[in-house]
Amino acid sequence: MNQDTLAVSAGARLAMCSHVDVYPHDTDDVFRKLRALGTWNIQRLHNAARPSKRRKLSLPMCDTCQSTLRPFACLHCPSTGCWHERHMRDHLEDTDHNFCVDVRTGTIYCNACADFVYERAAARTFAIATIGAEEIVGVARNNRQPFEPWRPNQKESTILQTAISMPCQARRGLLNLGNTCFMNAILQAFLVNPLLRDFFLSDKHNHLLCKNRDCTCCEMDKLFSEMYSENATPYGPASFLATTWRASAELSGYAQQDAHEFFMAALNHIHSTSRGSTKFQCICIVHSTFTGLLQSDVKCGRCGNVTTASDLMLDISLELQDKGSAGHAGSELTLASCLRRYTQPEKLGPNAYDCANCGKVSHADKRLSLRKLPPVLSFQFKRFEHKAGDKAAAQKIEAPVRFPSSINMAPYTSLAMAVREQEGKDGGPDSASSSLPGPASMYEYDLFAVVCHEGQINNGHYTCFARSQDEWYRFDDDKVSHSSLRACLSSQPQVYMCFYVKKHLDYKPYVTPSYKVAREAEAVREKQREREKEAARMREVEDALLATV
Amino acid sequence: MYDPFPRALCSHNSTPAMPRNDGRNDLYPQLLRRMTGHGDYDRLLWVLTQKLNESGWLDDFRDKSKEMARNADSISAETMMTELRPQAEATIPPKVQQEIMTMIRQYLEKQVEG
Numbered sequence: 001m002n003q004d005t006l007a008v009s010a011g012a013r014l015a016m017c018s019h020v021d022v023y024p025h026d027t028d029d030v031f032r033k034l035r036a037l038g039t040w041n042i043q044r045l046h047n048a049a050r051p052s053k054r055r056k057l058s059l060p061m062c063d064t065c066q067s068t069l070r071p072f073a074c075l076h077c078p079s080t081g082c083w084h085e086r087h088m089r090d091h092l093e094d095t096d097h098n099f100c101v102d103v104r105t106g107t108i109y110c111n112a113c114a115d116f117v118y119e120r121a122a123a124r125t126f127a128i129a130t131i132g133a134e135e136i137v138g139v140a141r142n143n144r145q146p147f148e149p150w151r152p153n154q155k156e157s158t159i160l161q162t163a164i165s166m167p168c169q170a171r172r173g174l175l176n177l178g179n180t181c182f183m184n185a186i187l188q189a190f191l192v193n194p195l196l197r198d199f200f201l202s203d204k205h206n207h208l209l210c211k212n213r214d215c216t217c218c219e220m221d222k223l224f225s226e227m228y229s230e231n232a233t234p235y236g237p238a239s240f241l242a243t244t245w246r247a248s249a250e251l252s253g254y255a256q257q258d259a260h261e262f263f264m265a266a267l268n269h270i271h272s273t274s275r276g277s278t279k280f281q282c283i284c285i286v287h288s289t290f291t292g293l294l295q296s297d298v299k300c301g302r303c304g305n306v307t308t309a310s311d312l313m314l315d316i317s318l319e320l321q322d323k324g325s326a327g328h329a330g331s332e333l334t335l336a337s338c339l340r341r342y343t344q345p346e347k348l349g350p351n352a353y354d355c356a357n358c359g360k361v362s363h364a365d366k367r368l369s370l371r372k373l374p375p376v377l378s379f380q381f382k383r384f385e386h387k388a389g390d391k392a393a394a395q396k397i398e399a400p401v402r403f404p405s406s407i408n409m410a411p412y413t414s415l416a417m418a419v420r421e422q423e424g425k426d427g428g429p430d431s432a433s434s435s436l437p438g439p440a441s442m443y444e445y446d447l448f449a450v451v452c453h454e455g456q457i458n459n460g461h462y463t464c465f466a467r468s469q470d471e472w473y474r475f476d477d478d479k480v481s482h483s484s485l486r487a488c489l490s491s492q493p494q495v496y497m498c499f500y501v502k503k504h505l506d507y508k509p510y511v512t513p514s515y516k517v518a519r520e521a522e523a524v525r526e527k528q529r530e531r532e533k534e535a536a537r538m539r540e541v542e543d544a545l546l547a548t549v
Numbered sequence: 550m551y552d553p554f555p556r557a558l559c560s561h562n563s564t565p566a567m568p569r570n571d572g573r574n575d576l577y578p579q580l581l582r583r584m585t586g587h588g589d590y591d592r593l594l595w596v597l598t599q600k601l602n603e604s605g606w607l608d609d610f611r612d613k614s615k616e617m618a619r620n621a622d623s624i625s626a627e628t629m630m631t632e633l634r635p636q637a638e639a640t641i642p643p644k645v646q647q648e649i650m651t652m653i654r655q656y657l658e659k660q661v662e663g
Binding site for chain 2: 402484
């Protein structure tokens with residue numbers, strides 16, 4: 001089990017609110033309790049999903065009324081009390097105990113403050129215990145690196161002592177260089193992408209050391225350095241634009257471009273200029289961040305045989321229009337309804353499928369599902385219906401689409417489809433999702449960027465909402481303004497793309513990338529060759545000397 | 550293993566409760582215990598959460614409570630709850646309410662039958 005020794009040592013105090021005098025004396029016991037609650041919660045949720053395999057779990061009940069709704073545990077003694085009937089608060093009043101904790105969330109309540117208080121070490125203990133319990137419960141993820149809180153080692157501590165900290169919050173605007181709002185919106189979405197940010201800010205591709213020409217990775221590195229610096233004046237990404245033009249001629253020129261096209265082209269360029277990128281199973285930053293697996297199951301109408309195929313996907317493009325089949329008729333468009341429609345069975349034409357199993361040509365059902373979820377999920381709403389490749393004669397679909405600040409992707413996974421098939425139910429994603437392997441947090445995503453398009457297809461304008469920690473900002477080229485979640489979510493008629501990041505990331509144990517292994521082996525061989533050359537030269541010199549004697 | 554609930558009893562044969570005066574059925578505590586103990590409560594709560602998330606209700610109150618806290622000098626959780634609860638209860642989409650009530654009703658019917 002985790003020993004969060006950073007948080008507590010015997011006698012250390014919890015630094016919460018100002019009520020120092022009434023802290024529980026035994027802080028070790030408090031942390032033990034918090035850890036137990038974190039673990040218990042996950043086990044409870046895991047049990048709830050598996051009624052057949054239920055293990056015996058103790059159930060907290062209010063000591064006074066035996067209610068099992070919203071129990072709180074006293075931090076000074078073993079009492080349990082419910083919240084709604086005030087029984088826990090009565091207990092605190094009666095006994096002069098001051099602190100209690102909400103069993104469901106681990107939040108601490110201070111009676112003297114008459115409010116919930118935040119205490120960092122307590123919150124960390126609860127969170128770490130929760131993650132630990134999730135790892136045990138999520139047995140499907142055997143090759144996951146167990147979570148460990150970061151502790152600086154000796155070398156890192158020394159560096160931290162002399163390091164100068166500076167504000168770097170990336171709230172700079174980007175200058176419009178001539179209809180480049182499509183690029184600016186996507187770049188802001190890249191800048192606030194946690195995985196891309198961590199990669200480039202930790203110097204994984206240093207543009208001063210890279211020898212490539214027209215290297216988009218170098219442009220990204222330069223962009224991150226500029227935008228995360230202390231300089232707050234708007235920045236003109238001219239070299240990024242120039243490199244993009246050279247890499248993708250179809251995006252060049254000052255006409256308005258499609259942001260999604262630019263997004264895909266940029267991802268491709270970053271991938272191809274990444275060190276060690278490969279055609280298959282690439283581990284470059286783009287593929288590590290955005291790649292998911294899309295599974296398509298085709299069921300033959302005659303023999304029922306199902307053929308399964310998987311494809312890599314970097315994003316999901318969602319249709320907005322109802323093609324007649326059971327779709328959005330009547331009800332409003334939401335991200336969830338678009339995903340349901342995306343993953344529902346689609347009938348292929350009467351003679352469209354040549355079945356390998358029964359050898360006949362017949363009708364078939366095709367169904368898409370998400371086999372593997374990427375760390376960052378990108379959605380595009382297909383608002384622009386191009387007719388026969390002629391960009392000019394396209395229509396924009398202005399329908400508002402409601403999207404949430406967080407979404408659980410479990411119902412759209414291949415696993416969930418399989419479970420539903422077995423249970424014989426169809427539609428109604430609610431029941432099956434709770435019996436999927438692993439804790440719910442495996443499937444949960446948080447919104448962090450939204451790209452909006454206003455106006456018509458040819459003379460529109462792109463803007464972007466981006467989240468930095470818990471605050472939302474609106475980016476309109478060089479104009480940056482503090483916004484709110486409400487404003488972001490109200491952009492339903494304009495939303496074009498949205499980006500979600502997984503709540504909890506899974507890490508495999510670190511393995512040195514193959515190109516690094518190869519490079520080191522090569523360096524060793526090079527040294528060996530040098531030594532041999534040197535030895536050969538020495539022998540020649542000796543021979544020459546001997547000859548003169 | 551450390552048991553955070555040392556006095557918890559999962560007893561189905563406790564003494565019958567006194568007649569209630571809060572408008573609730575006499576069987577309420579027992580049914581509630583069974584519902585939470587067997588995980589049905591958590592399952593229903595999950596369904597409700599997904600539906601409220603999709604309808605935008607969850608985000609609406611996420612934003613309302615955050616902005617309320619931001620604009621006040623210092624405000625307690627209880628005060629916020631008192632102020633937001635009426636709005637929250639009133640704005641639950643009728644369709645969601647019906648669907649969840651139906652699920653609860655179905656659950657109760659099964660309990661009373663068996």
